[in-house]
Amino acid sequence: MANQSRFNLPEAIAVLTRTPTVFDALLRGLPEIWVRRNEGEGSWSAFDIVGHLAFAERTDWMSRVRMTLENGEARVFEPLDRFAQLKASQDQRLEQLLDDFARLREENLAALDALHLQPEDLARRGRHPALGSVTLSELLSTWAVHDLTHLHQLSRVMAYQYRDAVGPWSAYLGVLKCTGHSSS
């Protein structure tokens, strides 16, 4: 099917609604090797990723949506602290973080729905501290793709734990060749 790259609110919400369930289905009750190990010093474990998703849900997405609608480009978004969860969640259990992420996402999607966004709202602009002028549809698209980038990272971090165990099959397993392209 031909590829287009066009934002559509119900389609984005369909992803955002499912992500907490996906992470929960994969991680809850999973042995520690998959949850607590990372890709080497300074990298993130599955636990860290869920902590980051819960933290961003608490501080970032809906705050930026509201700021765009209320202040436009006059007020710059707060930068997202990409490492906050490494402190904030260190004493928590994975199950608690999964519950937090699911609850916060549900609350945020209810708040988004309550805004009754109209097509013309999607073109409204806010100001990102590094990227400059951005539209509301770019922000909402990024919210969904941010889920996917961390699912991409999670599958890679987990696969890394078996990078030697697969023996010669590593040649066929693309996930073992992924360098992450960035921290996620």
Added chain:
Amino acid sequence: MANQSRFNLPEAIAVLTRTPTVFDALLRGLPEIWVRRNEGEGSWSAFDIVGHLAFAERTDWMSRVRMTLENGEARVFEPLDRFAQLKASQDQRLEQLLDDFARLREENLAALDALHLQPEDLARRGRHPALGSVTLSELLSTWAVHDLTHLHQLSRVMAYQYRDAVGPWSAYLGVLKCTGHSSS
């Protein structure tokens, strides 16, 4: 936590058990844009990926486990047809493929359990048509990482649909920079 890459049967089974639920949680009921679109000509959609997982579950993994235990290196595994699902599943619905994958995986894990594999069995060797001599633990590790490589691919294929919609945020989203490293 320090990284090691060592196979452990219950840990591998913990992943294998969860994967069908993960794909189901993400894909069932999702709008067509996420399910049927791919990354360009010759690449796979989410639908194709689930078809491939169901096909491999039907023809590949447990057949190779049994061949290793029964024939050792004397008999070469059948090659996996990586494109079979493009024909086999083209008239099916995604929901049917998700159901097939879940049922076949459940049956395969029950059959694996019934083998009562002992630690010494894990070192037994079979023969891969291209890779040569491989151990049972490498085969079972690959089964689990194969799930993860296709979850990695799925998140990338979905993210690709919003590669332009995210605007300047594409610079921060690692999944949009992933080239796949191979067909998966």
